Each structure stands twice: as structure tokens, then as C-alpha cells.
Amino acid sequence: MKLDLRAQEAFENRHNGLDASQIADMLHTIGAGSVDELIDQTVPAAIRLKKPLNLPAPRSEHQFLADFRKLAQKNKVARSYIGMGYYDTLTPNVILRNILENPAWYTAYTPYQAEIAQGRLEALLNFQTVVSDLTGMELANASLLDEATAAAEAMHVLYAMRPAAKKNAAVFFVSELCHPQTIDVLRTRATPLDIELLIGDHRTVDLTNPGIFGALLQYPATNGEVFNYTDLISAAHELGIHVAVAADLLSLTLLTPPGEMGADVVVGSAQRFGVPMGFGGPHAAFFATRDAFKRQIPGRIIGVSVDAEGKPALRMALQTREQHIRREKATSNICTAQVLLAVMASSYAVYHGPNGLRTIAGRVHGLTRLFAKVLELNGVEILNKTYFDTLTVRVSDVTALRKSARAALVNLRYFDNDCVGVSFDEAKTLNDVVELMDVFGISCADLDILIDSLELDLPQGLLRTSDYMTHPVFNQYDTEHEMLRYLKSLEEKDLSLVHSMIPLGSCTMKLNATAEMIPVTWPEFGRLHPFAPKEQTEGYQQLFKDLSAWLSEITGFADVSLQPNSGAQGEYAGLMVIRAYHESRGEHHRNVALIPSSAHGTNPASAVMAGMKVVIVKCDERGNIDVADLKAKAGQYSSDLSCLMVTYPSTHGVFEESINEICDIIHQHGGQVYMDGANMNAQVGLTSPATIGADVCHLNLHKTFCIPHGGGGPGMGPIGVAAHLVPFLPGHAVVELGSEQAIHAVSAAPYGSASILTISYAYIAMMGAEGLTNATRIAILNANYIKARLDGHYEVLYTGTNNRCAHEMIIDCRPFKLSAGVEVEDIAKRLMDYGFHAPTVSFPVAGTMMIEPTESESKEELDRFCDALLSIRDEIREIEEGQADKANNVLKNAPHTATVALSDSWDRPYSREKAVFPLPYVKARKFWPSVSRIDNAYGDRNLVCSCVPVEAYEEAVHTEATSL
Numbered sequence: 022m023k024l025d026l027r028a029q030e031a032f033e034n035r036h037n038g039l040d041a042s043q044i045a046d047m048l049h050t051i052g053a054g055s056v057d058e059l060i061d062q063t064v065p066a067a068i069r070l071k072k073p074l075n076l077p078a079p080r081s082e083h084q085f086l087a088d089f090r091k092l093a094q095k096n097k098v099a100r101s102y103i104g105m106g107y108y109d110t111l112t113p114n115v116i117l118r119n120i121l122e123n124p125a126w127y128t129a130y131t132p133y134q135a136e137i138a139q140g141r142l143e144a145l146l147n148f149q150t151v152v153s154d155l156t157g158m159e160l161a162n163a164s165l166l167d168e169a170t171a172a173a174e175a176m177h178v179l180y181a182m183r184p185a186a187k188k189n190a191a192v193f194f195v196s197e198l199c200h201p202q203t204i205d206v207l208r209t210r211a212t213p214l215d216i217e218l219l220i221g222d223h224r225t226v227d228l229t230n231p232g233i234f235g236a237l238l239q240y241p242a243t244n245g246e247v248f249n250y251t252d253l254i255s256a257a258h259e260l261g262i263h264v265a266v267a268a269d270l271l272s273l274t275l276l277t278p279p280g281e282m283g284a285d286v287v288v289g290s291a292q293r294f295g296v297p298m299g300f301g302g303p304h305a306a307f308f309a310t311r312d313a314f315k316r317q318i319p320g321r322i323i324g325v326s327v328d329a330e331g332k333p334a335l336r337m338a339l340q341t342r343e344q345h346i347r348r349e350k351a352t353s354n355i356c357t358a359q360v361l362l363a364v365m366a367s368s369y370a371v372y373h374g375p376n377g378l379r380t381i382a383g384r385v386h387g388l389t390r391l392f393a394k395v396l397e398l399n400g401v402e403i404l405n406k407t408y409f410d411t412l413t414v415r416v417s418d419v420t421a422l423r424k425s426a427r428a429a430l431v432n433l434r435y436f437d438n439d440c441v442g443v444s445f446d447e448a449k450t451l452n453d454v455v456e457l458m459d460v461f462g463i464s465c466a467d468l469d470i471l472i473d474s475l476e477l478d479l480p481q482g483l484l485r486t487s488d489y490m491t492h493p494v495f496n497q498y499d500t501e502h503e504m505l506r507y508l509k510s511l512e513e514k515d516l517s518l519v520h521s522m523i524p525l526g527s528c529t530m531k532l533n534a535t536a537e538m539i540p541v542t543w544p545e546f547g548r549l550h551p552f553a554p555k556e557q558t559e560g561y562q563q564l565f566k567d568l569s570a571w572l573s574e575i576t577g578f579a580d581v582s583l584q585p586n587s588g589a590q591g592e593y594a595g596l597m598v599i600r601a602y603h604e605s606r607g608e609h610h611r612n613v614a615l616i617p618s619s620a621h622g623t624n625p626a627s628a629v630m631a632g633m634k635v636v637i638v639k640c641d642e643r644g645n646i647d648v649a650d651l652k653a654k655a656g657q658y659s660s661d662l663s664c665l666m667v668t669y670p671s672t673h674g675v676f677e678e679s680i681n682e683i684c685d686i687i688h689q690h691g692g693q694v695y696m697d698g699a700n701m702n703a704q705v706g707l708t709s710p711a712t713i714g715a716d717v718c719h720l721n722l723h724k725t726f727c728i729p730h731g732g733g734g735p736g737m738g739p740i741g742v743a744a745h746l747v748p749f750l751p752g753h754a755v756v757e758l759g760s761e762q763a764i765h766a767v768s769a770a771p772y773g774s775a776s777i778l779t780i781s782y783a784y785i786a787m788m789g790a791e792g793l794t795n796a797t798r799i800a801i802l803n804a805n806y807i808k809a810r811l812d813g814h815y816e817v818l819y820t821g822t823n824n825r826c827a828h829e830m831i832i833d834c835r836p837f838k839l840s841a842g843v844e845v846e847d848i849a850k851r852l853m854d855y856g857f858h859a860p861t862v863s864f865p866v867a868g869t870m871m872i873e874p875t876e877s878e879s880k881e882e883l884d885r886f887c888d889a890l891l892s893i894r895d896e897i898r899e900i901e902e903g904q905a906d907k908a909n910n911v912l913k914n915a916p917h918t919a920t921v922a923l924s925d926s927w928d929r930p931y932s933r934e935k936a937v938f939p940l941p942y943v944k945a946r947k948f949w950p951s952v953s954r955i956d957n958a959y960g961d962r963n964l965v966c967s968c969v970p971v972e973a974y975e976e977a978v979h980t981e982a983t984s985l
Contacts, residue, residue, distance in 0.1 A: 155278060156278050157281045172237055205766040275479070276485055324965055541776055614665070698719045
């Protein structure tokens with residue numbers, strides 16, 4: 022054997038799930054001579070790339086991590102006192118290791134299949150309870166993207182909830198003491214809706230202005246001042262004005278909650294509950310409101326319902342509010358959350374409990390108070406007389422202070438008026454106060470005496486007197502052993518990629534490699550404030566430069582903005598860029614968005630948010646865009662046409678042959694083509710949005726580029742644009758970014774959830790051009806293999822010219838309702854008994870399943886999944902042939918829990934073994950659903966969205982059952 026000293030194990034072989042012999046077997050089943058032949062039959066020749074991607078040579082895992090460590094060390098971790106909603110925090114190690122670094126948590130999907138997601142749902146219910154309790158509100162959602170976009174969502178809600186007397190009001194008052202990044206995002210969101218922002222001093226604003234419909238206040242204010250807003254809110258309510266408050270969650274353990282001041286909505290970030298700053302994210306924002314606003318609340322809400330056995334069970338409540346159902350009538354385009362980060366934040370609250378949180382808040386406030394005392398003793402003026410963790414001080418020589426702070430690697434907030442902000446956090450100690458004294462050039466001879474004399478000293482009206490977090494879950498897991506066991510108990514209730522493939526169409530649940538995940542928790546990436554000086558962030562700047570260049574090469578575009586922190590945010594940002602482009606040409610009237618009927622629900626919702634009029638384009642019987650209808654509508658709206666929103670390959674899983682013509686039609690009428698990047702996993706290396714004819718495309722990095730789904734977030738949705746749109750890419754109010762023509766910010770941080778960009782960077786760096794292209798080829802191969810294996814048992818609704826699907830396919834389950842009374846939901850629940858998460862259900866066609874296997878699955882796993890579906894087809898056939906009861910069968914009763922299977926009374930007309938071990942492989946790797954099928958309707962009729970004692974809920978269940 023010849024020894025090759027240059028050989029390195031290719032990461033591609035670890036990511037892509039097939040070897041040569043497996044590929045040969047699968048091609049035989051499909052009926053194709055080679056993968057090249059299959060790709061030629063699937064992807065239209067007209068849109069194929071003419072040359073390979075130009076990307077750096079792939080690196081092995083070991084080499085990449087060594088190189089990346091050097092890049093990370095270019096970042097300098099300073100002690101941050103900048104504040105502005107971002108704080109250093111201490112992530113408990115039990116949470117770091119068992120949640121953030123645990124693939125059982127970070128590879129799970131959005132909990133649409135609630136029976137196999139009870140652990141995540143409980144953690145999210147804990148999050149909602151913490152938020153509701155601390156804010157003093159009746160209802161909270163399961164998280165949003167960041168504080169600034171949550172504030173923008175609040176503006177939308179208050180606009181939608183205007184009372185009759187204010188139906189024409191369109192002015193939103195924003196306190197000038199809100200964080201500047203929040204005001205920047207509000208400017209973006211207000212413009213297309215023709216909402217006027219009135220930014221000013223809340224102490225002098227004239228609320229009798231009939232145009233004002235709502236207001237936003239900051240608590241504590243961005244300068245650290247803590248105001249009592251009770252009288253202001255009361256005066257606003259008397260005038261029919263609703264009020265939102267952006268609040269600091271930790272401060273609410275000591276301060277009177279906004280809900281007790283009368284606030285209608287409270288928003289903010291849970292970042293300082295154990296989640297690293299990460300140069301801007303990801304973090305879990307929150308949105309809490311009054312019960313009267315529950316139908317308008319954006320994002321997801323977790324509610325308590327009952328299962329088929331009458332036991333309490335959790336599920337996502339009030340889903341009829343969401344964009345995937347309401348489409349252009351939706352009040353928000355939010356289709357994701359920050360589940361992993363909300364789980365971390367709620368676990369932080371569970372671990373510390375109310376007393377622990379109060380102690381942490383007291384220590385933060387105590388350090389602030391100590392430094393304030395020292396400043397006063399040295400004659401330094403403090404501008405805010407009340408404070409929780411932030412001081413604004415006037416200094417005589419800002420230049421000298423900057424120099425001193427830079428030398429000590431200390432970051433302060435610098436205002437434009439010789440004032441400096443100093444914010445304390447959980448990670449600061451007495452030693453840090455001493456260091457700050459040196460930085461400021463002040464001293465205190467009696468520091469120990471001062472420390473011993475400190476007491477909580479806040480105005481009486483601002484001191485919290487109400488209880489919070491009284492539920493047992495927050496008061497029994499304060500030792501690490503108990504917390505570890507609690508987290509493990511939640512983890513074991515959830516199915517994730519550690520158990521089996523999750524074949525969700527349009528969601529691309531692929532491998533999230535460990536080597537990609539490791540750098541996320543490195544302090545050089547996690548402990549940087551998003552507004553840290555640029556000279557301290559050279560590693561991040563290099564990462565952004567490289568990743569933008571790589572994504573530009575992959576998409577064929579001129580430049581990329583990394584700011585949007587979700588796919589829906591990317592859609593919105595792309596549409597706002599198109600809007601700005603038209604306006605720059607004097608074509609303000611262009612506001613019509615053509616959207617195919619098959620589009621994701623976020624598309625029409627985003628278009629409405631961007632101020633556009635949605636016009637639906639028909640699809641033909643093959644699932645393709647009806648070109649004749651497109652031509653007619655493009656002509657009809659020619660003078661007003663803004664854009665077409667198109668997904669490619671189509672949402673129906675087909676590479677449409679007419680895509681070039683479609684793009685040409687839009688361009689001929691002066692419009693732009695926006696491509697939804699949800700299906701980029703079928704494009705990379707084979708074609709590109711620019712080649713196809715698009716002008717802008719968002720990329721779901723949590724799909725194609727390996728950021729894990731995290732149980733429903735985090736995600737990232739950068740946008741790539743053609744050269745003529747580059748000047749309009751998002752800017753930022755705090756950090757210099759973009760051109761003079763840039764739109765305002767779409768996210769709170771300039772580079773969105775920057776710390777998880779490391780994952781996509783790692784994926785591209787280790788795969789290289791050939792590896793990425795092969796991933797696309799294998800994804801298409803795997804989908805067509807499943808299609809071939811299911812042929813004759815399930816009908817695939819749409820295929821391309823050569824009867825091939827793209828990287829996903831839709832199987833039609835509607836005939837089973839007629840033949841056996843079996844709904845698509847029954848098949849989804851029965852798959853749980855086989856150890857699988859169901860494919861995407863009833864999207865984009867009701868009564869169907871959309872299957873996407875990804876490139877990361879082995880042939881053995883693909884076969885297990887196909888065997889499960891074929892076995893379920895046999896179970897349906899038993900009903901069709903009268904061998905099984907139409908109402909009482911394994912599908913209607915699925916899923917089967919261990920409790921049900923081991924019950925002393927088994928009166929079902931099929932065996933226990935058939936119920937829980939339907940195929941031999943299931944015995945070896947059984948995943949047990951923790952609850953039986955959940956009653957969704959009951960949960961919406963009896964909305965409970967926070968923790969309640971189980972006994973009390975079971976009593977309520979019994980009472981309703983009795984009354985019925």
C-alpha cells in the first residue's frame with residue numbers, strides 16, 4: 022500500500038450520507054444510469070451553471086478548527102459596560118452542556134407534532150410563565166427574534182387594535198429614550214404602513230394629538246433612568262391610546278412591572294437570562310400582553326390541552342392567527358421563534374428561581390450603586406438620579422477617558438455630549454468596580470465601608486411588591502443534580518435528529534455537524550457586544566467578509582447582507598430593498614407583488630408588511646406557475662408592478678422549465694424578481710438565483726447552510742442582491758454600515774444573530790465547492806429514491822418533465838379519506854409509533870405530505886422511513902378491505918404511549934405489539950411518545966398559556982367533561 026502523506030479525511034464523506042455502492046443500488050431502483058443522468062433529467066439545462074463554484078479548497082475538521090481558532094483570537098474580549106439591551110451573563114454549566122451543546126435540543130424541529138415535543142413545549146411554557154409573571158401581564162408568547170423587532174410587532178398590534186375613535190389615527194409616539202437600534206427598526210417598519218413616528222420626550226409629549234394611536238416607552242430608559250409611567254399610561258388610556266413598554270426582564274425582579282402600571286404590551290429581550298451576547302444574537306425576545314389582545318399577538322403561543330386519555334398535554338395554541346393560515350391577512354410574517362434560546366432562558370429561571378434572580382438583580386444594582394457613590398464622592402455628575410444597572414455620567418475629558426478605557430480593554434457607551442454610559446451586569450464583580458475607578462481616574466479610601474453600607478434605595482412607587490414565579494417548577498431544581506435530571510426528563514420526551522431522520526419538506530433538516538457547532542460557545546465569539554469597537558472584532562469582520570463572498574459566489578449575486586435574523590426577516594428585507602430601489606427611480610407607485618398560489622404563507626404576509634398589494638398567480642394542474650395567468654396579470658398591473666415572489670424549485674418540489682421566461686416577463690414590465698431561498702438545497706452548485714434571473718434572494722442558513730433548527734429557532738435569513746440593489750442593503754443606526762441609500766435596520770444588531778454565522782462558515786469551509794455541489798446532487802438522488810420506493814403505494818402529486826422530483830416531493834393522502842376514513846393527520850401520528858417525525862403536513866396542498874430527505878441520511882435510514890410508510894399503507898389497506906375497524910384502528914388511535922401499551926385493560930381490536938412494535942427495527946430503537954393524541958380544539962376553547970398546578974388543571978378538565 023502506498024502511503025499518502027498529503028491525504029486528509031474529507032468532511033464531505035461525513036456530511037453526505039451515501040457511499041458509491043449505495044448510490045449504485047439507489048440509481049438502479051430509480052432507473053437512472055448515473056447521478057449525472059438523474060440531474061440532467063431533473064434540472065433544466067438552461068439554468069445550469071457553466072462552471073464550478075469558485076470557493077476555497079475544503080479543509081478537514083481538525084484543520085478547520087485549528088484555523089478557525091486563529092481567526093477567533095483576532096476578536097478581543099473586553100469587559101463591556103455598553104448596555105443598550107446587551108449584557109455579559111453567566112450561563113450555568115448544566116445549561117451550557119445539556120442544552121446549548123446538546124444535539125438532542127438543538128436538532129429538534131418546531132413542535133408542530135406536539136406529542137413528540139412535550140419537553141420543548143414545557144420549557145416554552147415555563148418561558149411564557151416567567152415573562153408573564155415578571156412583566157405583570159396576562160399572556161406571553163413563546164419568544165420573538167430580538168427586542169427591536171418585538172417592539173415593531175407591538176406597534177403593528179397597537180395599530181391593528183385602534184379603538185373606533187382612533188380608526189384614522191396613524192401616529193406612533195416613541196420615547197427618545199428608547200434604545201437607538203429599536204427606533205431604527207421602527208422607522209423601517211413604520212414607513213410602508215404609512216405610520217408616522219413621533220419621537221420625543223415622554224414627559225412633554227402632547228397626547229391630545231388626535232393622530233396618536235399608540236406609544237412605546239423604555240423601562241429602564243436607554244440612559245438608565247427609571248421612570249414611573251403609571252400616570253402617563255393612565256392619561257394615554259383616557260385618550261384611547263394604547264401603550265407598549267420595552268422592559269429589562271432582570272430589572273423586573275426589583276422594579277414595579279409595567280403591567281401594574283397599566284401597560285397594554287410589554288416587550289424585551291431575555292438575553293441576560295444566561296444567553297451569551299454573541300455579537301448580537303441569537304437571543305429570545307419576548308412579547309407579553311393583555312388577554313384582550315390574544316388574537317393579535319405575533320409568533321407562537323404554547324397552551325395546555327388534554328390528550329386522548331384525558332391527561333394534560335401541551336401544544337401550540339391559536340395557530341389560526343399565524344401567517345401560514347392567514348397569509349396576506351396576517352398581522353405578522355413571523356413564522357419562527359428563538360426556541361433554543363427561550364429554553365435556555367427559561368431553564369436559567371428554573372435553576373435560579375425567584376430568590377436567585379432577585380439576588381442576581383440585587384448584586385447588579387448594588388455594583389451600580391457602589392460605583393455611583395464613588396463617582397459622587399469624586400465630584401462626577403450623574404445625570405440619571407434613579408437607576409437599576411446603568412449610569413449616565415458627565416465627564417470633563419472624554420478623549421482621555423477613551424484612551425484610558427481602551428488601554429484597560431474596557432468598553433463604555435459614549436454619547437455625543439461629553440456623557441458616558443456605564444452598565445453593570447451579572448458577570449461583573451467588585452474587582453471590576455475597582456478597575457473602573459482606575460479607568461475614570463478616581464479613588465475611594467473607604468471603599469469597604471461604602472460596600473457594607475449599601476442598601477436598596479429606589480423610590481417607593483418603583484419597588485416591586487408583587488410575587489412572581491410561584492409555581493413549583495421554579496422552586497425545586499436549585500441543585501445541579503436535580504436540574505440535570507429535570508432537563509434530561511424534558512429531553513427524553515422529544516424526538517430530534519439524534520433519534521431518526523426528520524423528512525420535512527421545505528425545512529431541510531440536515532446534519533448539524535459537531536465541528537460546525539463547537540465554535541459557537543467559544544468566548545471569542547460569544548462574549549462580544551454587538552456595538553464593540555471595530556478594532557476588537559477583526560475576527561468577526563473577517564468571517565463576515567469571507568461568508569458574504571462565499572454566499573455571493575453561491576447565489577451569483579453582487580453582495581449579501583447578513584443582518585436579517587430569520588427567513589421571514591430576509592423576505593421582508595428583500596422586499597424593502599426592492600421598494601427602495603423603485604423609489605430611487607421616482608416610481609413610488611410600484612406596489613403590486615405577484616405571488617403564486619403555492620407560495621409559503623410568509624410571502625404574502627411579508628409583502629403586506631412591506632406596503633405591497635398582493636395579487637395571486639394561478640398554478641396549473643402540474644403545480645407549475647400558470648405562465649398565461651402570470652403574463653396577463655403582469656400586463657394588467659404593468660405600471661404598478663413591484664415584484665414577483667417565487668420559490669425555486671417550486672414549493673411543489675419541481676424545477677419549473679419556464680422559470681427564465683417567468684423572470685423575463687416580470688423584468689419586461691419593470692418589476693423585480695424576489696426568490697424565496699427555502700429550497701436552495703436543490704440549487705447550490707447546480708444553478709443559482711442570479712442565473713435563473715432573480716434580483717434578490719434570501720437564504721435560510723438554518724436549512725441549506727446547516728444552522729440547526731433548535732426546536733423552532735434560531736435561524737438566519739441573509740439576502741443576496743444583484744448589483745443595482747446593493748446600495749439599498751440594510752444600514753444601522755449605531756454601527757456604520759451600508760451606503761447613504763441604505764434602508765433602515767431590519768434587526769436590532771447590525772449582523773443579526775452573528776454568533777451562529779460561524780456554523781454556516783464552517784460548513785462551507787469544510788465542504789468546499791465540490792462537496793457542496795455533491796450535497797445538492799445527493800439530496801435530489803435521495804428524494805427520487807424515496808419517490809421510486811413509494812411508487813404504486815402513494816401518488817406523488819407533481820413531477821418535472823421527465824417524471825423526476827427535485828429535492829422534495831408531495832405525496833397525496835386524500836384518497837385514503839375516501840377509501841378508509843384515514844386523514845393525513847392519522848398517518849402523521851402513526852409515524853410516531855415507527856419512531857419518525859412526520860413530513861410536512863397539508864402544505865402546500867391540504868391532505869398531503871411533503872417529504873424532503875436531505876443529503877445527510879444513509880440509505881439504511883431512507884429505507885427505514887420508506888418501510889414505515891409502506892407498512893402504514895398496508896394498515897390503511899386493512900381498513901379498506903374490512904380487516905380493521907374504520908373508527909378503532911392503529912391509525913386513529915396513534916400514537917400509542919407506554920402507559921397505554923402497558924395498561925391492565927387492553928380492549929383494542931389489534932395487538933399491543935402491532936400498536937408499538939409495528940416493524941422489527943422499532944424494537945431495537947423505540948421512541949415512546951410521552952402523551953397520546955392531543956385535542957387541539959379543547960386547548961383553544963380553554964386557553965391556558967402559563968404554568969398551573971397539574972391538580973388544578975386536571976380538576977378543570979374533569980369539570981368540563983362533566984358539563985359536556
